[in-house]
Every structure is written in structure tokens, then in C-alpha cells.
Amino acid sequence: MNIICLQENLKKALNIVERIIGRNLTLPILNNLLLSVENNKLKISSTNLEIGINHWIPCKIKEKGSITIPAKLINDFINNLPNEKVELKIKNKQLELKCKKFKSVLNGLSASDFPIIPKIESQPLVSIKNNLLKNSFAQVVEMASISESRPEISGVYMKFYKNTIKLAATDSFRLAEKNIEINSKELKEQSIIIPQRTVLEIIRILGEKEGQEEEIKIALSNNQILFDFNSTQVISRLIDGQYPDYQQIIPSNSQTEIVIDRVELINNIKVASLFTGKVNDIKMFIDPGKSIIEISSKNTDVGENKSKIEADIKGNEVEVIFNYRYILDGLNNIYSDKVIIGLNDNVKPVLIRPVGDLSYSYVVMPIKV
Amino acid sequence: MNIICLQENLKKALNIVERIIGRNLTLPILNNLLLSVENNKLKISSTNLEIGINHWIPCKIKEKGSITIPAKLINDFINNLPNEKVELKIKNKQLELKCKKFKSVLNGLSASDFPIIPKIESQPLVSIKNNLLKNSFAQVVEMASISESRPEISGVYMKFYKNTIKLAATDSFRLAEKNIEINSKELKEQSIIIPQRTVLEIIRILGEKEGQEEEIKIALSNNQILFDFNSTQVISRLIDGQYPDYQQIIPSNSQTEIVIDRVELINNIKVASLFTGKVNDIKMFIDPGKSIIEISSKNTDVGENKSKIEADIKGNEVEVIFNYRYILDGLNNIYSDKVIIGLNDNVKPVLIRPVGDLSYSYVVMPIKV
Numbered sequence: 001m002n003i004i005c006l007q008e009n010l011k012k013a014l015n016i017v018e019r020i021i022g023r024n025l026t027l028p029i030l031n032n033l034l035l036s037v038e039n040n041k042l043k044i045s046s047t048n049l050e051i052g053i054n055h056w057i058p059c060k061i062k063e064k065g066s067i068t069i070p071a072k073l074i075n076d077f078i079n080n081l082p083n084e085k086v087e088l089k090i091k092n093k094q095l096e097l098k099c100k101k102f103k104s105v106l107n108g109l110s111a112s113d114f115p116i117i118p119k120i121e122s123q124p125l126v127s128i129k130n131n132l133l134k135n136s137f138a139q140v141v142e143m144a145s146i147s148e149s150r151p152e153i154s155g156v157y158m159k160f161y162k163n164t165i166k167l168a169a170t171d172s173f174r175l176a177e178k179n180i181e182i183n184s185k186e187l188k189e190q191s192i193i194i195p196q197r198t199v200l201e202i203i204r205i206l207g208e209k210e211g212q213e214e215e216i217k218i219a220l221s222n223n224q225i226l227f228d229f230n231s232t233q234v235i236s237r238l239i240d241g242q243y244p245d246y247q248q249i250i251p252s253n254s255q256t257e258i259v260i261d262r263v264e265l266i267n268n269i270k271v272a273s274l275f276t277g278k279v280n281d282i283k284m285f286i287d288p289g290k291s292i293i294e295i296s297s298k299n300t301d302v303g304e305n306k307s308k309i310e311a312d313i314k315g316n317e318v319e320v321i322f323n324y325r326y327i328l329d330g331l332n333n334i335y336s337d338k339v340i341i342g343l344n345d346n347v348k349p350v351l352i353r354p355v356g357d358l359s360y361s362y363v364v365m366p367i368k369v
Numbered sequence: 370m371n372i373i374c375l376q377e378n379l380k381k382a383l384n385i386v387e388r389i390i391g392r393n394l395t396l397p398i399l400n401n402l403l404l405s406v407e408n409n410k411l412k413i414s415s416t417n418l419e420i421g422i423n424h425w426i427p428c429k430i431k432e433k434g435s436i437t438i439p440a441k442l443i444n445d446f447i448n449n450l451p452n453e454k455v456e457l458k459i460k461n462k463q464l465e466l467k468c469k470k471f472k473s474v475l476n477g478l479s480a481s482d483f484p485i486i487p488k489i490e491s492q493p494l495v496s497i498k499n500n501l502l503k504n505s506f507a508q509v510v511e512m513a514s515i516s517e518s519r520p521e522i523s524g525v526y527m528k529f530y531k532n533t534i535k536l537a538a539t540d541s542f543r544l545a546e547k548n549i550e551i552n553s554k555e556l557k558e559q560s561i562i563i564p565q566r567t568v569l570e571i572i573r574i575l576g577e578k579e580g581q582e583e584e585i586k587i588a589l590s591n592n593q594i595l596f597d598f599n600s601t602q603v604i605s606r607l608i609d610g611q612y613p614d615y616q617q618i619i620p621s622n623s624q625t626e627i628v629i630d631r632v633e634l635i636n637n638i639k640v641a642s643l644f645t646g647k648v649n650d651i652k653m654f655i656d657p658g659k660s661i662i663e664i665s666s667k668n669t670d671v672g673e674n675k676s677k678i679e680a681d682i683k684g685n686e687v688e689v690i691f692n693y694r695y696i697l698d699g700l701n702n703i704y705s706d707k708v709i710i711g712l713n714d715n716v717k718p719v720l721i722r723p724v725g726d727l728s729y730s731y732v733v734m735p736i737k738v
Contacts, residue, residue, distance in 0.1 A: 070671075073643060073671060073672075076643050077640060077643055080636055080639045080640045080643075081640065082636070094672065101676050101677040101678065102637075102640060102674065102675070102676040103674070103675045103676070104640070104644070104672060104673065104674040104675070105672045105673050105674075106671070106672040107670065107671055107672045267449055267451070268471075270449045271446060271449045271450065271471060271473070274442060274445050274446055274449075275473070301476065302439075302442060302475070302476055303442075303463065303473060303474045303475040303476045304473065304474050305471065305472070305473040305474075306471075306472045306473070307470050307471040307472070308470040309470065
């Protein structure tokens with residue numbers, strides 16, 4: 001390899017591919033990035049054996065070749081160089097770098113030992129705008145279960161229909177569902193489960209590219225998923241298993257319906273959270289007569305709190321207990337000023353939705369007393 | 370106690386006093402803040418037995434009284450309230466708080482068990498502008514030794530002269546000295562050693578009050594120091610001991626003198642730092658003939674680096690080895706575009722100063738080979 005590229009492009013590329021790399025003591029090559037020349041570009045790849053990332057940047061090629069270099073080292077190195085041309089040259093299994101008045105030699109490992117990142121050659125199923133995909137993933141990803149005992153709910157469920165993609169995630173205490181409208185008449189109905197880590201990486205990479213509008217193409221093959229967008233490919237394994245039939249849990253009607261200011265509700269719950277017990281319990285008393293929700297909590301060691309919020313309330317009076325964290329997670333993933341909360345009694349699932357946006361549903365189970 | 374004050378004032382006050390509080394399991398009252406009424410104001414106090422902070426805020430007083438409340442709890446609580454009037458009332462050893470539609474009861478501990486924060490009644494020695502004091506402390510504080518074995522250098526040395534205050538800190542590998550000009554004809558020559566933690570707290574509190582210009586009054590009494598400024602008092606114990614006679618270490622002349630761009634030097638040292646060995650060693654070769662400094666480093670596991678910077682150099686050629694961290698600490702505490710570096714040989718102390726500012730000196734010992 002003997003190529004020249006710009007420091008700025010290298011820096012951006014390294015930032016995109018480097019983050020999935022941990023510290024692997026048993027397989028040191030996983031700490032490295034693979035640098036190779038492909039399609040007249042420099043291709044930089046990383047993998048943690050579950051997720052692989054490829055990123056291509058323009059360069060001037062004098063000689064092809066490939067090598068792997070410790071990710072942290074080359075990232076720190078390139079970050080501190082001036083924004084000038086960088087010459088990269090392989091010499092005796094080392095990478096020689098020159099930039100203005102800097103000259104360095106980085107020890108590498110052979111490219112042939114680098115794990116193969118699967119290639120997905122199949123046609124993309126669908127393409128989605130980057131911001132829509134990022135925001136939709138962000139609204140559900142943290143509800144996925146962190147426990148390993150039920151791997152099928154440890155990821156984000158993605159179901160493709162002709163005109164819609166449904167995303168869902170749950171840890172059995174609460175559930176989020178997001179519908180993305182698409183226009184793809186040939187799409188075959190099918191569903192997959194994407195590991196939470198993969199979805200978090202996609203959100204991160206799309207966040208770093210913010211500003212540019214682009215289309216993300218999604219393709220599937222052999223239990224692998226490909227997210228393909230401008231110069232970057234993320235390839236991930238999928239989770240095997242049957243996702244629970246969660247649709248039956250989302251309540252279709254409600255005895256009590258509340259319309260309430262989202263930020264005010266968040267603030268009152270945060271205050272109440274300071275006085276909760278071991279199960280993070282806060283009590284909500286919904287009073288349609290006074291058009292008021294009263295939130296209260298008590299901890300004998302700490303003290304107690306009571307607060308009131310005005311709200312539009314239709315239907316029955318009800319008193320219900322929640323884990324405050326689960327309510328906050330839902331409210332924090334809604335972007336409207338007001339939310340609609342639908343309840344039936346103090347044990348049945350509760351539905352929270354943004355006012356004026358039917359694409360998002362958040363369901364939370366009350367704490368039974 | 371039965372008083373009313375504004376949420377905004379309470380929030381600012383708690384933020385100032387709360388940070389010195391750690392988690393004390395043996396003496397739980399140290400996790401609390403003391404709330405009392407003094408001079409028609411609400412006084413909030415914290416102590417970690419080394420440093421004490423008092424802060425006063427205006428309030429409407431219906432009834433005097435005092436109580437202690439867990440710092441984290443009241444801070445989190447007040448932070449989440451709306452910016453409205455807050456009513457604080459002591460009832461059965463608990464603090465009752467009301468704000469708009471919030472009503473809470475916080476469990477407290479008796480004010481009589483709270484450690485006494487020493488009072489310093491003596492006249493202030495001197496007063497210094499807040500920004501000048503903050504920036505001067507910041508330029509030396511991190512050079513203090515973190516080792517407990519020599520307590521006298523674990524703090525910041527402060528020596529008062531008629532027209533100057535000298536601040537110094539060292540860990541015996543490097544030393545920083547800052548001179549503050551003052552105008553106080555009656556000041557008696559004397560010196561003290563302030564714990565590093567106290568200086569860090571002063572920097573933090575002054576940073577939070579940035580924008581307002583004010584005078585910080587400094588008073589001494591019984592091995593305690595008082596920093597007194599607009600509504601806040603910080604009282605700290607001083608360190609006993611004889612500060613080393615560091616003046617003799619600061620070189621008074623130099624065989625080789627370099628004037629060099631500060632940011633460029635920092636960047637080149639950062640790149641070199643990626644290839645250092647166990648002692649963080651980088652080599653600097655100063656070449657007056659070519660007007661160039663060559664920085665190099667090598668680590669057999671990682672690789673090697675060489676870079677060149679143009680500089681104005683007078684005097685002899687010299688090759689010297691540094692711990693890169695010590696050089697960076699000095700360069701990062703200088704605010705001029707260019708720095709002057711004075712050397713004599715490869716073992717004698719090296720002096721780094723801002724161009725055009727004689728008030729700051731940074732001395733670093735080379736690594737002997």
C-alpha cells in the first residue's frame with residue numbers, strides 16, 4: 001500500500017469505525033482496524049464478531065495492499081495531525097505515515113488474520129431517510145431487555161409490511177412501538193430481531209453524520225442485516241427466535257383518558273422519585289372531578305412528597321402505582337408538548353402516546369399492590 | 370424556622386455549598402447541610418472537617434430556627450422545582466417544603482450535632498479580583514504533589530509581600546510559580562500552605578460566579594484561612610510545615626533559548642506521546658543551525674515517531690529527554706501564543722514562560738539518561 005488521503009477524511013472515518021472496538025485480550029487482532037484498498041478508495045474496517053463496519057474514503061493510489069493497525073493508536077495519531085495530506089505506506093509489516101513535518105511508523109498485524117466481515121450481495125429490501133431511521137430507532141432501543149435469559153427480547157423487533165415498518169422493543173415491564181411509513185409495494189411481509197448494540201451503533205453513526213440528508217438501504221441475507229449508506233456499511237448478525245406477540249398487550253380502548261403537559265409531568269415525577277422505596281414506586285391519583293392528577297411518594301427514611309398537576313381527564317377516577325423510571329423512559333422518548341395517557345384500572349397496561357402522532361405507542365405495566 | 374425564598378437563589382446556593390460533601394458512613398451528619406437563619410438571611414453551610422462553606426441568601430423570615438438536611442436530597446429536590454417562591458418550615462425535626470403545587474417533608478438531623486465551622490474575625494490581609502485569583506490559582510494548582518509522604522508540598526504555597534503575592538506548587542518533578550500584583554502597603558511578609566482541595570474548590574466556586582466582578586477578601590487566623598466574597602465564605606485549615614526553598618531551582622539564565630508556537634508544540638508532543646515508553650519519555654533535539662526542534666519517541670511494541678517544528682533558537686545545540694506529561698501541563702497553563710523555553714544542558718532544570726508575561730514561570734526537570 002502506498003496512498004495519499006486527507007487527514008480530515010481519515011479522522012471522520014476512524015471515528016465511525018473505531019467505536020465498536022473493545023479491549024480484546026484473547027484475540028488481539030480484534031483491537032485492530034483493517035486498512036485496504038478497494039474500488040480506488042481506502043477501505044477501513046472494524047469488527048467485534050457481531051457487528052462489522054466498513055467505511056470508504058477517497059484517496060490517491062500509488063500501490064495497493066492491506067494491513068491491520070491498533071484502532072486506538074491510529075485514531076489518536078490521526079486526530080492530532082494537522083488537516084493536511086497524509087501518506088500511508090506499508091513497509092516490512094509496518095505502516096509508515098507522513099504528514100507535513102511528521103513521520104511515524106506504526107506496528108501492525110497481518111491483514112490475512114483479520115476476521116472476514118460477511119458480504120451481503122442481495123438487493124436492498126427498502127430504503128429509509130437517515131433522520132427518520134435514527135429517531136425511530138432511538139424511540140424504542142432502550143426498552144429492549146438487558147437480561148440474557150430471553151435473547152429474543154434483547155433486541156429490537158423490526159417487521160416489514162408493504163407500506164409500513166414496525167419497530168418494537170420490550171423488557172416485559174414496558175414496551176415501545178414505532179411505525180415508519182414507507183412506500184415499497186414489492187416488500188414481502190417478514191420480521192427480524194436486531195441486537196440492541198447494533199441499533200445503538202446505527203443511531204450513533206447516523207448522529208455523527210447529522211446534517212446531510214441521505215437514504216439508508218437495508219438488505220438481509222443468511223441471518224445478517226446490512227445498513228448501507230453513503231460510504232458506510234454496517235453489517236450485523238440477527239437474533240434467532242420468535243418475538244412475543246406483543247400487539248395483544250397494547251390496549252385498544254381506555255376507561256380513563258388524560259391529556260397532560262409532558263414536561264410538567266416529567267418534572268413532577270422527578271421530584272416524586274426522590275422519595276420512592278425499593279421498587280421506585282410513585283402513586284398517581286387521577287381525579288376527573290377536579291381535573292387534577294396527584295402524584296405522591298413516601299420513604300420512611302427520607303421523607304415524603306405530594307404534587308398536583310392540572311390535566312384534561314375523561315372517564316373514571318383511578319389510583320395507580322408505577323415504577324417512575326418506566327414512566328420517565330416513555331415520556332422522554334415522546335417529542336410532543338402534550339401526551340395522552342389511557343388507563344383502564346390499576347392493574348391493566350397503560351398506554352402513553354404523543355398528542356397528534358399516532359406512530360408511537362408506549363405501554364407500561366402498573367405495579368400491583 | 371419558617372421562611373420564604375426563591376427557588377433560583379436556593380438552587381445557586383446549594384450548588385455552591387454541596388460539592389465538598391462526599392459520602393460519609395461513619396459520621397452521617399457530614400452528608401447533611403446546615404440550614405439556619407442569620408442576619409435576616411438563610412445561611413446554608415457545609416463542611417468536610419477540612420473545608421467549610423457558608424452561603425447566605427435573601428429570604429422573608431416569619432420564624433427563626435435551624436436544621437440539617439441530606440445535601441444530595443435537598444439539592445435534587447430544589448433543582449427540580451419550578452422557579453417560584455419556596456416555603457421552608459421546621460416541624461417535628463422535619464423540614465416541610467412548599468412550592469406552587471408541591472408539598473414535601475424531608476427528614477433531617479438536629480442542627481446541634483453539626484460540626485462547628487471556625488469563625489475568622491480578624492481583618493482581611495488583602496483583597497484580590499475574583500478572576501485574577503481564579504486564573505492564578507488555576508495556573509499552579511495541579512502541580513502540587515498528590516503524595517501524602519511530604520504534606521508540605523501537597524498544597525499551594527502562598528507568600529504575601531507588600532506589592533506581590535507569590536503562588537507556587539511543585540511535586541519535585543516540576544514547579545509552577547505565579548506572581549499576583551497587589552497594592553497593600555500595610556501587608557506583613559508571611560507565607561502559608563493551602564491544601565490543594567481547598568484551592569480547587571475556590572477555583573470551582575469562582576468559576577460558577579463568573580461574569581460578576583467582585584473582590585475576594587483573604588483573612589488568616591489560627592492556622593485557618595478565610596476567602597470571603599459576595600454572600601459566600603470558604604474557610605479551610607492550612608497545612609503545617611516548611612515549604613522548600615524553591616527559588617533556587619528556577620534558572621536565572623540559559624545557554625539555549627527557544628521562542629516557539631505554543632499550540633504547535635503541544636500538538637507535536639501529543640503525537641509523540643503515543644509512542645513513548647514506561648517513563649513517558651520524548652526526546653527533543655534543539656538545532657540552532659537549522660532553527661528547528663525535532664521531537665522523537667519510540668516504543669518497540671507500538672512504533673516510532675519523528676516531527677519537526679520551526680522555532681527561533683539562540684545559543685547551543687542540545688538534546689534533552691522529558692516526561693511529556695510534565696511539559697504538557699506547563700504548556701496548557703500558559704495563555705500566550707508563543708512560549709520561551711530556556712535550557713542549559715540535558716540535566717539542569719528547564720524554564721518555560723509565556724512571551725510577554727513575566728508573572729508566570731514553569732520549571733521542569735529533564736529525564737536523566
